[in-house]
Amino acid sequence: QLQLQESGPGLVKPSHTLSLTCAVSGGSISTGNYYWSWIRQHPGKGLEWIGYIYYTGSAHYNPSLKSRVSISVDTSENQFSLSLRSVTAADTADYYCCGAALFYNYAMDVWGPGTTVTVSS
Amino acid sequence: QSALTQPASVSGSPGQSITIPCTATDNDVGGYNYVSWYQHHPGKAPKLIIYDVNNRPSGVSDRFSGSKSGNTASLTISGLQAEDEADYYCNSYTSISTGVFGGGTKVTVL
Numbered sequence: 001q002l003q004l005q006e007s008g009p010g011l012v013k014p015s016h017t018l019s020l021t022c023a024v025s026g027g028s029i030s031t032g033n034y035y036w037s038w039i040r041q042h043p044g045k046g047l048e049w050i051g052y053i054y055y056t057g058s059a060h061y062n063p064s065l066k067s068r069v070s071i072s073v074d075t076s077e078n079q080f081s082l083s084l085r086s087v088t089a090a091d092t093a094d095y096y097c098c099g100a101a102l103f104y105n106y107a108m109d110v111w112g113p114g115t116t117v118t119v120s121s
Numbered sequence: 122q123s124a125l126t127q128p129a130s131v132s133g134s135p136g137q138s139i140t141i142p143c144t145a146t147d148n149d150v151g152g153y154n155y156v157s158w159y160q161h162h163p164g165k166a167p168k169l170i171i172y173d174v175n176n177r178p179s180g181v182s183d184r185f186s187g188s189k190s191g192n193t194a195s196l197t198i199s200g201l202q203a204e205d206e207a208d209y210y211c212n213s214y215t216s217i218s219t220g221v222f223g224g225g226t227k228v229t230v231l
Contacts, residue, residue: 104173106214106220107173108157108212
């Protein structure tokens with residue numbers, strides 16, 4: 001059974017780059033059966049879709065974040081990563097990685113437990 | 122980014138049915154049947170409960186059902202139970218190959 005686990009710093013300084021990694025276990029990231037996605041939730045707010053990447057490297061991003069965000073995939077390590085540049089306090093959130101199965105037409109059926117990132121000096 | 126509008130809160134008594142609407146403000150979103158719904162208990166990861174408007178993944182209770190009419194998708198929870206108290210989010214695929222979530226609906230079981 002596919003399992004995802006986020007990792008990365010819990011505290012990032014303003015103007016720096018937020019970097020998170022999602023390790024995929026229980027299956028290969030290269031099977032082509034999933035779009036690998038990042039979602040976040042600001043404190044007390046709703047879910048926000050950040051973007052997704054296919055194992056080929058093709059990625060799509062939330063237009064509101066597109067200028068600062070990039071998602072990459074490392075098939076050799078069976079993981080994918082999120083990079084968010086020039087962060088501010090507004091980027092403080094719980095970040096989730098997830099898999100959107102092609103079978104489910106982009107619906108996200110596998111989720112990591114989430115990780116909290118605080119942007120503060 | 123397209124927007125999906127949900128009511129902030131919906132409540133019901135145990136055993137009742139409730140419906141949560143999700144209205145697309147952009148025709149590019151409303152024209153798709155790639156609508157999914159997620160249940161989110163605080164402190165836990167969201168859980169997929171409906172995909173493609175009205176399909177349930179394996180293992181999801183048949184008390185959850187989805188539908189769509191025009192630009193509005195809806196989630197119905199039948200036979201409301203205490204464990205259904207959570208936040209619920211709709212999500213849609215868009216014409217620019219992105220995803221978008223609704224603002225979320227807090228379901229309270231009275």
